[in-house]
Amino acid sequence: MxxxxxxxxxxxxxxxxxxxxxxxxxxxxxxxxxxxxxxxxxxxxxxxxxxxxxxMLAASAEAEPGEHALTALNRQSQALWPDFARELVATSGIDIGMRQDGILNVALTGDDLRRLRAEFGHQQRHGLPTRWLSAAELREREPCLNPGASGAIHSPGDHQVENxxxxxxxxxxxxxxxxxxxxxxxxxxxxxxxxxxxxxxxxxxxxxxxxxxxxxxxxxxxxxxxxxxxxxxVRPVKGQMLSVRMATEEPLLRHVVWAPGVYLIPRLDGRLLVGATVEERGFDTRITAGGLLSLLHSAWRALPGIEELPVEETWVGFRPGSxxxxxxxxxxxxxxxxxxxxxxxxxxxxxxxxxxxxxxxxxxxxxxxxxxxxxxxxxxxxxx
CATH class of the missing domain: 3.50.50.60 (FAD/NAD(P)-binding domain)
Structure with missing residues (x-):
């Protein structure tokens, strides 16, 4: 038949x-x-x-004043991620590197501290699950950060996945x-x-x-x-990023860290991602000296030991901005x-x-x- x-x-x-x-x-x-x-x-x-x-799955750390609907959507999606990840891993057989270590938003100067306190106040008023860390508590979690770091917002519910x-x-x-x-x-x-x-x-x-x-x-x-x-x-919002290689047995950083001008994302395989510029340059694919200098200088201010790490990769992406x-x-x-x-x-x-x-x-x-x-x-x- x-x-x-x-x-x-x-x-x-x-x-x-x-x-x-x-x-x-x-x-x-x-x-x-x-x-x-x-x-x-x-x-x-x-x-x-x-x-x-x-x-990054940073629904609390990304929350901005005036973006209440977007923050609510972000938090709904963040709550779905653990089950979504489990289903995806079970279906595909691919470990997607989801880490649930939280995010630290770090202050390095007095001005940073005042800005961060104001941000923390906004988060608390809107019921976001964040807590304040003293300088001592921050050093306990991340001893390789700049010793002058004066405090941080800890977002324990914000995570990361290997995209x-x-x-x-x-x-x-x-x-x-x-x-x-x-x-x-x-x-x-x-x-x-x-x-x-x-x-x-x-x-x-x-x-x-x-x-x-x-x-x-x-x-x-x-x-x-x-x-x-x-x-x-929708327009392209250019972002330059790079990665360096840490020792997997003794990584410089274990949490995702936001610091002035930069974020640092440690991966389980030893990579440390450093990002990202925000540029209105259309579809410009060039890696620029200024972009990398800005990222590396900001990263070094937060994590001085990064200067010893080898650069592994640089890249450009285009965020779809409405x-x-x-x-x-x-x-x-x-x-x-x-x-x-x-x-x-x-x-x-x-x-x-x-x-x-x-x-x-x-x-x-x-x-x-x-x-x-x-x-x-x-x-x-x-x-x-």
């Missing part, structure tokens, strides 16, 4: 533009639900902003669930007809789909075919076009909540309350 080949109807097919951690995670959830999902990435999956990130391994694990999980990845497949145009998407134009070929998820990070706003009202206002630095999620003015972009510095942190909220919207059509503050329409209203 000849097997019957079943092809999903066009309206059931989902096409994802962008193969970073967000596109992979949403695609995984959709494929798990039995949907037909094709993901298109112009280069290789996980090699853009996802690869360049630090992997590059997480992306590889998601690639495996997505394909195991039946998702299809097309690498080296630059999307030339979103096909829109009568106010609805009907697919993508990729490498000279039309790919029909009833739903298109725009998850192309900093490149999301430049894809052709979108009506102006549907074009997300006008208000919050993500753009959910539906928009074009039927069938869905957004998961504009995550700026919180892409890794917001991966689980984005995957859940956006996949559920695609599957059910329901805009959950957590999505409502982050729709693309908030920019259209402001421009009106």
């Amino acid at each position: 000849t097997p019957v080949s079943r092809v999903s109807p066009v309206h059931d097919r989902i096409a994802i533009v962008g193969g970073g951690i967000i596109g992979l995670a949403v695609g995984w959830r959709l494929a798990q639900a039995g949907r037909s999902v094709d993901l298109f990435e112009k280069e290789r999956v996980g090699q853009g902003a996802t690869r360049a990130a630090g992997g 590059r391994l997480a992306a590889e694990a998601l690639r495996v999980a997505f394909t195991q669930a039946g998702g299809r990845i097309h690498e080296g497949a630059a999307v030339e145009r979103v096909l829109v007809e009568n106010g609805a998407v009907r697919g993508l134009h990729v490498a000279g070929t039309e790919h029909e789909a009833g739903t298109v998820l725009l998850a192309a990070g900093a490149w999301s706003g430049g894809i052709e075919g979108l009506p102006e009202a549907a074009r997300p206002p 006008r208000d630095d919050a993500p753009i999620l959910g539906p928009g003015p074009v039927r069938g076009l869905v957004y998961a972009t504009g995550h700026h510095r919180n892409g890794i942190l917001l991966t689980p909540i984005t995957a859940d909220l956006v996949s559920r919207f695609i599957l059910t059509g329901v805009v959950e309350p957590a999505l409502r503050s982050f729709g693309v329409g908030r920019f259209v209203r402001r421009a009106a």
Whole structure:
């Protein structure tokens, strides 16, 4: 008996533009639900902003005045990460290096101390789970820090994951669930007809789909075919980073440390990540002497012993920044076009909540309350 080949109807097919951690995670959830999902990435999956990130899950340390909705979303996603990580590791067989050591935000001068006290007050007023460490308590936790460090905010619930391994694990999980990845497949145009998407134009070929998820990070706003009202206002925010090599048996640092002008992220394999500049330079891929000098000087002020460590890698990434630095999620003015972009510095942190909220919207059509503050329409209203 000849097997019957079943092809999903066009309206059931989902096409994802962008193969970073967000596109992979949403695609995984959709494929798990039995949907037909094709993901298109112009280069290789996980090699853009996802690869360049630090992997911090810093919902408390990242909290800024006036960003109450974003802080709430960050904390919801942070709470999902442990179970998300366990499921991902069990599915893929890849250890994604999740560490639950907390983050230390360190003061080196009197001015730093006053700023940090004010920040701690904001965190406490909003019920964030942080505590103040004296200089002595800080030295007990991290004895190699600058001996002049005068105090710190400890965020014990803020963690880190090895973002590059997480992306590889998601690639495996997505394909195991039946998702299809097309690498080296630059999307030339979103096909829109009568106010609805009907697919993508990729490498000279039309790919029909009833739903298109725009998850192309900093490149999301430049894809052709979108009506102006549907074009997300996302720009690249350049960041330069580097890593040095510590001794794994006696690492200089065990916690993630934020200090003035720099953050330091120790990995279990002995790497110490040093980041990151924040530059409005478009898609400028150059590593600059000034960028590295600034990072290394700030790192040396916080952790003097770093000057003895060999530099292992330098790189540039492009954070997808929206006008208000919050993500753009959910539906928009074009039927069938869905957004998961504009995550700026919180892409890794917001991966689980984005995957859940956006996949559920695609599957059910329901805009959950957590999505409502982050729709693309908030920019259209402001421009009106």
